[in-house]
Amino acid sequence: MSAPELSVVVPVSKRCDGLAEILALLHEGLKDSGRSYEVVLVVDGDLHDRLAQAQALAEVDERIRVLSFARQFGEGAALRAGLMASRAPILLTHPAYFQVQPAVLGELLQAIDDGADVAFASRSSERDSAFNRLQRWVFNFFLRRALWVRFRDISSGVRALKREALEDVAVHGPFHRVLPVLAAMKGLTVREVPAALHPQAGGARIYRPSVYVKRFLDLVNVFFLARFTYKPLRFFGLVGGLIFGVGLLICLYLTALKVFGGEAIGDRPLLLMGVLLVAVGFQTLAIGLLGELITFAHAAKHKPYTIREVVRKQPEPAPKAREDSAADADSKPEPTPK
Amino acid sequence: MGTLALSVVVPLHNEEENVPLLFPALEEACGPMGVEYEVIFVDDGSTDGTWDALQRLQPGSSRLVCARLGRNSGQTPAMAAGFELSRGDIVVTMDGDLQNDPKDIPELVQQCAEGSDLVCGWRRDRQDKLWTRKIPSKCANWLIRKVTGVHIHDYGCSLKAFRRGLVDSMRLYSDMHRFLPFVAQRAGARISERVVRHHARRYGVTKYGLGRTWKVLFDLVSLKMLVHYFRRPLLWFALLALFPLVLGTAVLWAALAGGTGGTVLFGAGMVLISMGFFVLLLGLLSDLALRGEWREFEQLLVQDAGGPA
Numbered sequence: 120m121s122a123p124e125l126s127v128v129v130p131v132s133k134r135c136d137g138l139a140e141i142l143a144l145l146h147e148g149l150k151d152s153g154r155s156y157e158v159v160l161v162v163d164g165d166l167h168d169r170l171a172q173a174q175a176l177a178e179v180d181e182r183i184r185v186l187s188f189a190r191q192f193g194e195g196a197a198l199r200a201g202l203m204a205s206r207a208p209i210l211l212t213h214p215a216y217f218q219v220q221p222a223v224l225g226e227l228l229q230a231i232d233d234g235a236d237v238a239f240a241s242r243s244s245e246r247d248s249a250f251n252r253l254q255r256w257v258f259n260f261f262l263r264r265a266l267w268v269r270f271r272d273i274s275s276g277v278r279a280l281k282r283e284a285l286e287d288v289a290v291h292g293p294f295h296r297v298l299p300v301l302a303a304m305k306g307l308t309v310r311e312v313p314a315a316l317h318p319q320a321g322g323a324r325i326y327r328p329s330v331y332v333k334r335f336l337d338l339v340n341v342f343f344l345a346r347f348t349y350k351p352l353r354f355f356g357l358v359g360g361l362i363f364g365v366g367l368l369i370c371l372y373l374t375a376l377k378v379f380g381g382e383a384i385g386d387r388p389l390l391l392m393g394v395l396l397v398a399v400g401f402q403t404l405a406i407g408l409l410g411e412l413i414t415f416a417h418a419a420k421h422k423p424y425t426i427r428e429v430v431r432k433q434p435e436p437a438p439k440a441r442e443d444s445a446a447d448a449d450s451k452p453e454p455t456p457k
Numbered sequence: 458m459g460t461l462a463l464s465v466v467v468p469l470h471n472e473e474e475n476v477p478l479l480f481p482a483l484e485e486a487c488g489p490m491g492v493e494y495e496v497i498f499v500d501d502g503s504t505d506g507t508w509d510a511l512q513r514l515q516p517g518s519s520r521l522v523c524a525r526l527g528r529n530s531g532q533t534p535a536m537a538a539g540f541e542l543s544r545g546d547i548v549v550t551m552d553g554d555l556q557n558d559p560k561d562i563p564e565l566v567q568q569c570a571e572g573s574d575l576v577c578g579w580r581r582d583r584q585d586k587l588w589t590r591k592i593p594s595k596c597a598n599w600l601i602r603k604v605t606g607v608h609i610h611d612y613g614c615s616l617k618a619f620r621r622g623l624v625d626s627m628r629l630y631s632d633m634h635r636f637l638p639f640v641a642q643r644a645g646a647r648i649s650e651r652v653v654r655h656h657a658r659r660y661g662v663t664k665y666g667l668g669r670t671w672k673v674l675f676d677l678v679s680l681k682m683l684v685h686y687f688r689r690p691l692l693w694f695a696l697l698a699l700f701p702l703v704l705g706t707a708v709l710w711a712a713l714a715g716g717t718g719g720t721v722l723f724g725a726g727m728v729l730i731s732m733g734f735f736v737l738l739l740g741l742l743s744d745l746a747l748r749g750e751w752r753e754f755e756q757l758l759v760q761d762a763g764g765p766a
Contacts, residue, residue, distance in 0.1 A: 306502075306527020349631040356675045386721050394708075394725035398701060398732035405697055405736045411679040412690055413746045422541075423630040424534035425527035429542065430512065432521040 123182075125149070125156035125228070127211045128201030130194045131173065132163045136216040136319065138172050142183070144317075145213060148221030152228055156211075158183045159201045164191030194276075195295035202285050210285060214276040216320075218242065223314035227279035236284040236307035239299045240277040240314040241270065250325065261338055262300065270311050273299045277314070296334075297341055306425035349423060351414055355407025363400025369393030461520070462492035463566060464545030468535035469511075469553040470501045476510040479555055480521075486559035488518040490566070495520040498553070499539045502529030532615075537629040548619045550634075556584070557616040558654040565651060569618040574646035577609050577638055578616035578653035585657075597673055604681055605639035609650050612638065616653050635673065636680050643684055690747060694740025698733045705729025 127145055131138065142158065149156055160173045160183060170187050177183040186200050198212060209231055211224065223240050230238035242255075255272055263269065274296055288301045303309045347354040370393040376382045465483060469476065480496065487494050496519045500508050511523040522542055526535060536550055547569050551557040561578065569576045583591050594613055601612050612635050623646055633640070638648055686693035709726035 303528070306530065308527070350672075350676065350679070352675045352679045353672055356678075357671070388721060391721050391724050391728070394728050398728050401701060402732055402735055405694065405739050407675075408679065408682055408693070408697075409690075409739050409743050409746070411683065412687065412743050415683055415687070416747050422534075422537070424530040424538045426538055426542075427525045427527045429525075430523045432514070432516050432523075434516045434518050434520060 123157040123205070123207050124154040125152070125209050125211060126201065126205035126207035127156055127158045127213060128161060128198055128205075129158060129213055129215055130161050130163050130197035130201075131166070131169050131215045132191065132194070133166065134214075134216050135169060138169070138176055138215065140319075141213070141215055141217070142176060142180075144217070144221050145224070148224030152225055154228070156182065157205065157207070159204055160185045161197040161200050162187035163193065163197050164188055193295070198285065198295055202282070208282050210280050210282060212276060212278045212280070217317040218275050218277050218320055219314040219317050221317075223277065223312060224279075226312050226314075227277070230310040230312055231279050231281060233310075234308060235310040236281050237299055237302045238279045238310040238312055239273060240275045241272040241311045242275050242316055243313055258334070258338075261335075262297070270299060271313075273297060273311075275314070294337075294341065296337070300341070306427065308427070347410075349414060351410030352407040355403050355410060359400045359403030359405075359407060361400070362396050362403060366393050366396025366398075366400055370397060461495055461545045462547065463487065463490070463494035464497060464539075464543035464548045465494065465519075465562065466497045466499065466536060466539030466543060466548060466550045467553045468499045468501050468532055468539060468550075469503060469507055470529065470535075471503045471505045471507060472553045473503070473506040473510045475553055475555050476507060476514070479553060479559070480514050482555075482559045483562075484517050484519055486562050490563050493520070494518075495522055495543070495545060497522040497524065497539045497542055499535045499542075500525040501531070501535040502526055531632065533629050533632055533634040536634055537627075540624050540627075540629075543624065546621050548621065548624050550615055550617050550619070552615040554658055556656050556658055557614075558656060561616060561651075561653040562618075565616065565618040565653070568649060568651055569620060572647060573618075573649040574620045574623050575638060575641045575648045576618040577611065577648065577650045578614040579609070579611040579650045580614050580655040581610070581652050582655055584655050593670060597670065600674075601636070601639070601677060604677055605636070605642075607638050607642045607648065609638045609648065611650070612636070614653065632672065632676055633680075636676065639680065639684075687747075690743035691740040694736055694743060698736040698740070700733075701729045701736065702733035705731075705733060 127149070129141065129145075135141075138160065145158060160177070162170045162173055162185065170185070173183075173185045173187075177185050184204065186204060188196065188200070194214075201212075202210065209228070211227065213224075219240050219242060227238045227240060255274070258274065259270070259272060262273070278298065280302075284302055284307050287305060287307070288298060294301060299309050299311070343354065369389060373387065373390050373393060465487065467479070467483075472479075476498070480498075483496055487496075496516070498511050498521075500511060500523065508523075508525055514521060514523075524538060524542055526538060530538075539550070540548065547566050549562050549565060551559070551562075557578070565576050565578065583594075585591050585594075598610065598612050602608060602610075615634070617637070623641060627637075627640070642648055682693060705726050705728070707726075708722060708729060712720075712722035712726055715722075
């Protein structure tokens with residue numbers, strides 16, 4: 120089979136609504152796209168029955184390929200593997216469970232054709248459970264506050280991307296979840312495509328508390344990287360400076376008490392607090408400087424800008440107004456041999 | 458690919474009214490120089506009609522290049538993008554708000570060609586508000602001069618002329634354009650300055666304010682450290698650790714010798730000493746982080762340490 124124009128990457132983990140059903144949905148959504156496509160199922164972890172299912176499906180359909188990881192590495196790694204395994208210029212990602220109606224796949228591809236680098240499906244919430252809606256709302260609320268994005272729902276996992284966009288954006292660890300945001304921060308064109316929920320999309324998803332904590336920390340992480348990748352000292356310096364300042368004030372106050380008031384301060388817990396704050400503030404500043412060293416050492420690898428388009432214009436030749444002009448230059452530029 | 462004699466790089470952010478005035482002024486100032494030159498406008502994520510205004514421009518004597526960044530990235534990255542696109546032997550940067558006067562360009566270029574690698578404009582006669590712009594600026598310039606040792610009067614003036622060699626080798630990010638003279642000098646570039654004209658802002662809103670001060674201060678500290686200690690970070694952290702270590706030892710001494718029942722004082726001394734050790738450990742970590750980077754700061758920042766072409 121010649122190289123497909125589109126590669127659909129499906130990370131398969133424990134949560135799965137049936138591989139055959141998902142494939143049917145993908146075929147349904149893509150049958151009118153007019154593109155040749157392949158489906159790469161990436162089995163994320165030691166999941167025997169999923170792997171067996173996937174391989175069985177691959178045997179009957181030559182468009183399906185199966186990759187598997189020896190242990191669970193996460194969706195980001197699955198996406199990367201899917202990217203490496205194919206050469207298609209456009210990728211589509213879809214989780215192994217129902218999310219949105221199949222028609223949106225075509226719309227996502229259309230958005231890419233229209234010029235977007237990343238297009239993702241945003242779930243309209245009418246038919247979803249209240250708890251899910253609440254969770255999503257909270258997540259997106261924090262996201263909007265922390266970063267400057269105005270997306271309504273970025274976590275559906277249904278996305279279309281140009282190959283270069285995925286190569287450019289870091290999706291390791293927890294960051295694949297906020298891929299549209301990372302792409303927008305890089306200056307890529309990101310389109311949000313509203314999509315209706317699939318009738319079989321699961322009910323209320325209640326996770327263990329540790330999952331919520333982890334997700335929150337990830338958000339903090341992304342926020343920090345977004346704002347301070349190039350200048351970490353600003354963050355650490357500000358925080359450290361404030362702490363140091365408070366500690367210093369306390370120590371000065373106590374010193375004044377001793378020097379001018381003759382009070383014994385050697386036993387006061389406040390002294391310990393003041394010194395502790397001074398030390399912690401100082402420490403934070405030192406970490407900021409370490410951050411600057413690291414940032415600088417790696418600064419050459421990433422350009423801090425993305426040029427979206429360039430328009431060049433040659434100077435216009437002067438209008439040949441007068442036939443009788445003297446032989447002096449016509450201000451017509453000589454074309455520079457390229 | 459032929460090279461041009463001159464490139465003029467202008468980063469823009471929301472300057473739709475200024476663009477149609479600036480471009481003709483540029484051509485008027487540079488055309489008479491009689492050389493092939495290009496004007497590069499970099500639209501840094503403008504949200505108004507700047508890009509449209511740029512599309513409507515028709516070059517008369519220059520080669521016009523209009524570039525658009527994916528999102529608002531800041532003045533230094535926009536400048537860096539302009540550098541990347543430029544091909545001139547000499548590159549002039551300036552602000553897009555008409556406060557710099559294009560008429561100064563030929564003189565800057567002349568001075569650059571006469572033997573400087575970097576010519577910095579000096580706005581001796583600033584047309585800005587006194588308290589919020591001129592005075593903080595004067596203080597900042599003085600501080601930067603003292604710390605970096607480079608005697609330029611006006612660090613914040615965007616109007617500068619660079620030789621090609623310097624442009625190609627600089628690694629720019631964040632807000633470093635303010636410290637370019639410092640960095641360039643470390644690399645052995647010959648720097649000179651020239652008084653330039655300055656006009657009051659006519660259209661649009663200024664992008665600067667008092668809040669930038671702390672950012673500039675931190676950048677200054679960071680840059681000073683990088684320049685002197687990039688290759689020897691452990692030394693830097695060791696010096697830094699001296700402060701809590703010495704202080705902690707003094708406090709411990711006072712607690713033990715004083716005998717005034719200073720249990721808390723003793724604890725405070727211990728805290729300081731342990732923090733000192735922590736900073737030393739950070740130094741070791743920094744060596745790890747920079748493993749393999751044996752080059753000096755200047756060599757990384759200015760790869761063409763051989764100087765002007």
